[in-house]
Amino acid sequence: MVATGSTDGTRGGLTLTVDGPRWRAHLESVAAAHPGIVPVAKGNGYGLTLARLARRAAWLAGRGHDVRTLAVGTYDELPHVDRRWSGDLLVLTPWRPWVPTPDPALARRLVHTVSRPADLRDLLHADPGARVVLERMTSMRRHGMSARELWEAGDLLRKHPGARVEGLALHLPLGHGSHLGEVARLVNDFVAADVPTRGAPQIWVSHLTDAELASLRTQYADFDWRPRIGTGLWLGDRGALRVTATVLDVHPVERGDVFGYRGRTAPKAGHILVVSGGTAHGIGLEAPTGEQSIRARAATLARGGLDAAGFVRSPYAIDSKQRLFAEPPHMQASMLFLPGGARVPEVGEEVDVRVRYTATTFDRVVVTP
Numbered sequence: 001m002v003a004t005g006s007t008d009g010t011r012g013g014l015t016l017t018v019d020g021p022r023w024r025a026h027l028e029s030v031a032a033a034h035p036g037i038v039p040v041a042k043g044n045g046y047g048l049t050l051a052r053l054a055r056r057a058a059w060l061a062g063r064g065h066d067v068r069t070l071a072v073g074t075y076d077e078l079p080h081v082d083r084r085w086s087g088d089l090l091v092l093t094p095w096r097p098w099v100p101t102p103d104p105a106l107a108r109r110l111v112h113t114v115s116r117p118a119d120l121r122d123l124l125h126a127d128p129g130a131r132v133v134l135e136r137m138t139s140m141r142r143h144g145m146s147a148r149e150l151w152e153a154g155d156l157l158r159k160h161p162g163a164r165v166e167g168l169a170l171h172l173p174l175g176h177g178s179h180l181g182e183v184a185r186l187v188n189d190f191v192a193a194d195v196p197t198r199g200a201p202q203i204w205v206s207h208l209t210d211a212e213l214a215s216l217r218t219q220y221a222d223f224d225w226r227p228r229i230g231t232g233l234w235l236g237d238r239g240a241l242r243v244t245a246t247v248l249d250v251h252p253v254e255r256g257d258v259f260g261y262r263g264r265t266a267p268k269a270g271h272i273l274v275v276s277g278g279t280a281h282g283i284g285l286e287a288p289t290g291e292q293s294i295r296a297r298a299a300t301l302a303r304g305g306l307d308a309a310g311f312v313r314s315p316y317a318i319d320s321k322q323r324l325f326a327e328p329p330h331m332q333a334s335m336l337f338l339p340g341g342a343r344v345p346e347v348g349e350e351v352d353v354r355v356r357y358t359a360t361t362f363d364r365v366v367v368t369p
Helices: 020-033 050-062 075-081 117-126 147-158 180-192 210-219 294-309
Strands: 015-018 069-072 088-091 110-114 131-135 164-171 202-206 224-229 241-253 270-276 312-318 321-325 333-339 350-353 364-367
Touching: 020 050, 050 069, 050 075, 069 075, 075 088, 110 117, 117 131, 117 147, 147 180, 164 180, 180 202, 180 210, 210 224, 312 333
Parallel strands: 015 364, 069 088, 088 110, 110 131, 131 164, 164 202, 202 224
Antiparallel strands: 015 241, 241 270, 241 350, 270 333, 312 321, 312 350, 321 333
16 A cells, blocks of 8 residues: 555554655756656665656656656566656666567657667567667676677667667666776777667666766767666655654563564563564565675674574664564564563554665555645
């Protein structure tokens, strides 16, 4: 269930509350600073839902910002956004032969990412007028063509004048220092391949800093730079977002009392709190970390040991202090252990939850007017 408006009557689940004026001001500031921005709406919509992001992209365009294209992650996500956004739609996952042919009305707006010459050949056979961006392999090594394959794609496209080439796509890794040298080399490969485009070639990029974008716009002034931005746009001002859960039940326990699915015993006197939010929401499900340090690995091992003993810090905070899971989260609720001496919240009280937005499903999203 998704609602917009007051928080009245929204207790009982995991709720994302958005400070509407502050969030909208942030969206406008990002759009204004990035001409040609391509908002990315994929997955769970960064916790905000795909439909809401599509409507908000349309709102940005209506406010006069240079927003012409909305990007989605997969073809399966198109039905969630295509009626809420009337502009072009870019699919980030490369086209493969098993992708169904879209209806003609959608096909006119659809821009396919193509990462292999064989796929380009099959796509143009299925739809000679297809709109495409050619993805070049970057140091991320996920999808993309080599320099030689770009030449092959250029030769093929010159034989299909009905196709619309929208430019080059580059998906760069996060961090790893400056991307300027790599981008310059890859753009030069595109130029050398003499790929036929309509109008100024467009370079669709992810994970460039503002300084890198400014430098590249100056260096390649004849190109139209299209920054694809998701997290920095929708979640860039975390102060505008608050996640809360509801206290559903409170039970006093003495040391040795048995509780939970697994018959664990209370380590000392305190309270068991039952709060909304569980594995169905993504609570307690941790994605692999990108940290490679010895300290980070040691912390992971420590968490594993704590899990075996049942003393794992939860994302729930009461009076600004994160509390421990009493046992692993249930599907739609979690049990916390609150030691004696701590303030005991009332049933119905809202408590803060720290989550990873892209991995969390909320019962409701409330955007204040």
